[in-house]
Amino acid sequence: MVFALLNGSYHRHGGDGSYQRVRSVVWEVLGGCGTEDCKDWWSECPWKPRYPDTRPPASLCWRSETKFVYPRASTAFTWYCDNPRPQKMDIHLAVLPTQHHVLSDKDQNDWLEFITFCFHAKGTPRSHFARQLNNEPIHTILVARLASPTNTVSIVSTVRIFHRTIVPNIRTAGIGAVCTHPSYRKQGLSSKLLDFARQVIADMNAFDCSLLHCAPRFQSFYHQRGWTNTLLVETLVVDMVPTIHDNDTGDYIVQPYAIATDSHLPQLQQLHQTFSGGKIGADIRPKAFSSALMSSYQASIFVATTKAVPETVVGYCSLQYHVRDGCFVWTLCDLGVEKNVPHDVIRRLVAHAMHVQLEQLEQMDTHTHQTVEMPSCCKFLGTEDQHVGHKIDHGWLYYDVLPGSNNSLQKQMESTTIATATRWKIDGF
Numbered sequence: 001m002v003f004a005l006l007n008g009s010y011h012r013h014g015g016d017g018s019y020q021r022v023r024s025v026v027w028e029v030l031g032g033c034g035t036e037d038c039k040d041w042w043s044e045c046p047w048k049p050r051y052p053d054t055r056p057p058a059s060l061c062w063r064s065e066t067k068f069v070y071p072r073a074s075t076a077f078t079w080y081c082d083n084p085r086p087q088k089m090d091i092h093l094a095v096l097p098t099q100h101h102v103l104s105d106k107d108q109n110d111w112l113e114f115i116t117f118c119f120h121a122k123g124t125p126r127s128h129f130a131r132q133l134n135n136e137p138i139h140t141i142l143v144a145r146l147a148s149p150t151n152t153v154s155i156v157s158t159v160r161i162f163h164r165t166i167v168p169n170i171r172t173a174g175i176g177a178v179c180t181h182p183s184y185r186k187q188g189l190s191s192k193l194l195d196f197a198r199q200v201i202a203d204m205n206a207f208d209c210s211l212l213h214c215a216p217r218f219q220s221f222y223h224q225r226g227w228t229n230t231l232l233v234e235t236l237v238v239d240m241v242p243t244i245h246d247n248d249t250g251d252y253i254v255q256p257y258a259i260a261t262d263s264h265l266p267q268l269q270q271l272h273q274t275f276s277g278g279k280i281g282a283d284i285r286p287k288a289f290s291s292a293l294m295s296s297y298q299a300s301i302f303v304a305t306t307k308a309v310p311e312t313v314v315g316y317c318s319l320q321y322h323v324r325d326g327c328f329v330w331t332l333c334d335l336g337v338e339k340n341v342p343h344d345v346i347r348r349l350v351a352h353a354m355h356v357q358l359e360q361l362e363q364m365d366t367h368t369h370q371t372v373e374m375p376s377c378c379k380f381l382g383t384e385d386q387h388v389g390h391k392i393d394h395g396w397l398y399y400d401v402l403p404g405s406n407n408s409l410q411k412q413m414e415s416t417t418i419a420t421a422t423r424w425k426i427d428g429f
């Protein structure tokens, strides 16, 4: 059931075309238009023959008040329409202003609402984008805005630029949140914003390269817009058996991070640096960013300590699962270990994390092999008798902002004997 409610004058004044507007908006929401395939959406509207003089529905100044699914609406929503769609779109590209790198509450809310709407079909929740805004120390948000005749403006497309440093010391402009309102796609808006992003990145004079991650179907889209190089990232698929491990045997204890105190945080940061410091492509995390990540991922973190000095963490992992075709698929989102810790202890740490998480889910069958996906630098977690598969992710794309410089990522990749880079899921993108 779909409810389309138009606010304001459309309801109060009969004979102004509001009924047709409701029908055409409903038609649009049901997927008749607003999809990428339907360019001339009005000419294909099934009700047009009955209402030959009807103008296209109002430009979509929308605000979701209840949860809804686009394009196939399955629940109630309110869609506010305002002025007729301008014949010629008057689009302004802008950087959202910040004070000490913080957006105003209004800009933040409007942006979060917009982006959640655009990614709704993918199911990415608003909290994901809100966390990125809160966790990142510095970000620059670019928007394309449609200026309506009444001078109200609404976002129709956006791109987020965020600051990262990756091993070996490459100042990186991360690109994320690339999206356009469904009714304004295929009109070059994202392309324009990505061109604008390249210009902003160059003007900032603070970056060696720009990096993004995308699904295979978008690779050619970004290639055409200048993210021409591919940073290969290899993922290993290792069979592991979730196990409890007796805490009273051996020299080490493995347990959930929940036991840890704030004093453990610098230890985890140090362990990340020790383990990933030499792995090209991995993030070099500033302290504040690292703390924010660790607290977001706290429930998924497990630590290994020595019995002799129980307050010293010698290794940690962050492990998460999702269910694919009825099976658990685990991802090793992060790992940090001291150099001298035996590999077997790290295997026990991961197996213990799996066991505890399955127990929390009250899954009784915890002793069967399950697959864990991890960056290829964790090869040591697989043993010869375990099946180890692998897949290459071609979705990390970049270009060098300063191609000739020593910090050119392309040069760094060419100079290393290892063709693949390391990226941890916890660092998100």
Ligand SMILES: CC(C)(COP(=O)(O)OP(=O)(O)OC[C@H]1O[C@@H](n2cnc3c(N)ncnc32)[C@H](O)[C@@H]1OP(=O)(O)O)[C@@H](O)C(=O)NCCC(=O)NCCS
Binding pocket: 118, 119, 157, 178, 179, 180, 181, 184, 185, 186, 187, 188, 189, 190, 191, 192, 213, 214, 215, 218, 220, 221, 224
């Ligand atoms: C992917 C997405 C961002 C593209 O936004 P967009 O504003 O439609 O992008 P553009 O209009 O610049 O380009 C899209 C395509 O339309 C084409 N196009 C551009 N202007 C056009 C026009 N006037 N007429 C017809 N096609 C046009 C482009 O050439 C491009 O095709 P290509 O990929 O074959 O080169 C948008 O579909 C979206 O928001 N998707 C949901 C969120 C998402 O998945 N984001 C990607 C995250 S990696």
